[in-house]
Amino acid sequence: MANKMDLVEKVAQTIGSTKADAERAVEAIIESITQTLKHGEEVSIAGLGIFEAKTRAGRTGRNPRTGETIQIKATKVPKFRASKTLKDAIK
Numbered sequence: 644m645a646n647k648m649d650l651v652e653k654v655a656q657t658i659g660s661t662k663a664d665a666e667r668a669v670e671a672i673i674e675s676i677t678q679t680l681k682h683g684e685e686v687s688i689a690g691l692g693i694f695e696a697k698t699r700a701g702r703t704g705r706n707p708r709t710g711e712t713i714q715i716k717a718t719k720v721p722k723f724r725a726s727k728t729l730k731d732a733i734k
Contacts, residue, residue: 680721692725 647669655665676686676694685695701717 688726690726690728692723692729695722695724696720697722 651662651666651669654660654669655662658665679686680694680696683696685693687693696719699718699720702715704713704715705711706713
């Protein structure tokens with residue numbers, strides 16, 4: 644399993660920079676994607692896929708401890724659709 648620091652190390656090696664510079668670059672990308680999704684827009688990265696914010700409808704749920712019926716509010720959730728290139732690459 645790879646994590647953010649593994650990604651930072653790979654970026655630093657690939658572009659020949661320091662880990663600090665690579666970490667700032669990775670953070671900037673993540674922040675940019677987050678802010679774009681917050682504004683209701685989607686982010687499309689060729690060869691990777693599309694990030695988008697979808698609205699999950701409100702629904703009725705149940706409290707598992709008491710069995711009481713509760714109303715769950717509608718909310719926005721991030722979604723990712725992989726590109727065909729990415730799908731083909733991992734087959």
